[in-house]
Amino acid sequence: MESTIQLERSLSTRDLTIYGIIFMIPVAPVAFYGSFLTPANGMVALAYLIGMVAMLFTGFSYAAMAHHYPYSGSVYTYVQQGTNAGLGFIGGWGIALDYILIPTITYLISASFGNELLPAVPTWAWILGIAVFNTLINLAGVNFVSKFSWVLFGLQLIVLLLFIGSTLRLVFLGQVRPNTVALYNPQHFNISGVLQATGIVIVSYLGFDAISTLAEEAHDPRHSVGKAIIGAIVGIGSLFVITTILAGWVSPQYKLLNTNTAFSTIIYNVGGHNLVRLTDIVVVLSFGLAGGQEGQTAISRILYAMGRDGILPKPLAYLHPKYRTPWVAIILVGIVSLALSLTLSQDTVSNLVSFGALFGFLLLNLSVIWKFYIQNNNKKFKNTLKYLISPLIGFSVSLWIFLSLDIDSKIVGAIWLIIGIAILLYKTKVFTKATPHLHFN
Template sequence: MPHLSRTLSLAAVVLFGVTYMAPIIVLGTFGMLAEETKGNVPTAYLAASIAMLFTALSYSHMARAYPVAGSAYTYVRRSINSKLGFLAGWSILLDYFFIPMVIWLIGASFLHSAFPHISLSFWLIVFIVLTTIINVIGLEFAKSINSLLMLIQSLIIVAFIVLCIHYVTTDGTTPLFSLKPLWNQGAHLSYILAGGAVACYSFLGFDAVTTLADETKEPKKIIPKAIILVTLVGSAIFIITSYFVQLAHPSFVFHDVDSAASEIAMNIGGDIFASFFLIGLIVGQFASGVSAQTSASRLLYAMGRDGVISKRFFGKLSPRFSTPVNNVVLCGVVALIGTQIDVLTAASFINFGAFLAFMLVNISVINHFWIREKQRAGLQIISYLLFPIIGFLTTFWLFVSLDRLALILGIIWLALGIIYLAFLTDFFKKDPPEITLD
């Protein structure tokens, strides 16, 4: 019988998580966040980083307690309640379904901007087909692709920062270290939180690594470490990069918000660098798309394997490749919705599910360690009570900062989940199927 093989090391899992974040997306979405925060993008990333770090700590605790694929779905159902766990899985499923589409849609938008005679839909389909083929073949092939693509986008980010520093120092009127990119005259807490709420979707890499527990050599040791490392690395990249870009372009006004980074690249490096930047952005989106589709297919496999959703379709592995081919292909098909909606709509939809799942995981830590196991001595007060409370409150703060459309779409998705749960449990009279640890 085909099965998932434990081949991934700490370095491979961290690479997967950081690649999932697509670090170069800090440049791809800079214009949107600059407009949202009124020119305080690094502060928005700082706010998002704080919230995500406390939540990542909670994820690491739960990953150590339950070293199995399933993410928030597994943690909440095992530590609190199986029905609530189902709704946590349903919420995070929203993210995993739509994140690949957002990633590919951003890449397709930049390519369409560079080659306007070729439709955005064409580029989107190219992204979908190529990444689907890679993920059908398997993670070992994806790992080799990710290493190369991560190197390319890392070089682009470094070059962008260096050119921003050169641009600022050549100008001679702006100090290299200033508080203005963090808090200018137009800054307001509501703008920062709104920007932070949007920026948080880039941090889902720490959550994504939990879906690889069944394919990691020592998941109980490696996954918790990887969660924290991915969050710290991502935070550093996003904050440092956005700081220097904001320093080089303090305004939040652009000719085109969607391609603002290309405009900045042109200003700091000319036509040649702008072309290299476009290549790096597309490479980053492609690499992140591979990781995002991998995680989505693994979460569906974890839920299908125990019969929460159709086991015949979702819990099946390919005899040839030992990968969940049905789930991989389904993710690609869902991404075709991107031909009909824009990036902001899709990204807003994602954030609702992410924040809801994050809040539940923070509660899970308190319930599992503090209440159920009574681990309340010394530093356990901080680890299992104080930090999860902070993680919950900071995430809730970002949650209520979502725009109205995100809340409406999210509530509709959650309502559908409750209806399906009622069907699955004979109107809540019994528990939904429980996930296995094999």
């Protein structure tokens, strides 16, 4: 009965692009700007720009895989098809850690801002309400999630346009003077500091890969998924760079800012209390609902793919007969995210969230090189550029950031991978049986 139900194809390239942009949260600098200021010596826009270019190379690898394997599962499916089923499971298991923690970190940030807006509402109540609401939205179907994403994208765009417009108004009035300090400040330029900040900033780009988890719910996924991934990286990167350049215009003396309230102070300087309050409301909605919803959507599709293959329990692949959504996986993710949000701190989750994604990126880039360059006899310049040089750059950038993660992240990540290896050994009876997976046409 369950096998006769399939995911509903309803998403266009534009829907997928907006999904990816929303996942990466256009108003993210409001929450994170202060933490980037010191290591970047104020050149936050430069760090965002370098991060965008760096992530594009891994984005190209995703696009190449999506063109050849237009199926749900993201890294799990791509590494499986590019190398073998066992390595594919480990890659998918690794990136699952990132996706499991994304709803958690977004709930915690949203609850923090929500508690500032309405101190009478306890943090746990914010988290519970957001988790239940997001689970219900996800159960209703990805088309509903997509429509909700458009609304939340519109709200974020309004806040950013108000900030941009208010800043330009002060420029015309002569109260703000354009400068280049956010991109290049010769008095404080330090490339090692900028690169250190880039390693932190790159977290803002994690999530573009979630687009690939919706391949079986997209029209023409061979073309739309890759286009959406590249479009989302460029789109969100451009928003980040423009926003932080203007922030540098408003407050060029970055050392005078409180790192905990840096961007809120900048917004207050250009738009007053009303714009700050509107921004706080949109941040609550953007992190808690937009980021949380789409994180839950992504991890539920990865669990769906693993359940369908049989490497994880089959019920994870059960689709709701009416809404055609992986309802068991969605509810499980909702419960786990709620439990983690109520027990872990924001700092703890922030330090763990990058491990899984970067581990997956490493395996994905290597899979592209192996599948399309080493195993392919065509070594023309175009293929060398597309299937060797580009993924090699993507691999190198991911490895550099991966190695710079703190020791706690590496320890927890290693434990998570050991659990995955144990599952793989159990399912294959220590590799005496083939790793369960589907054979795609």
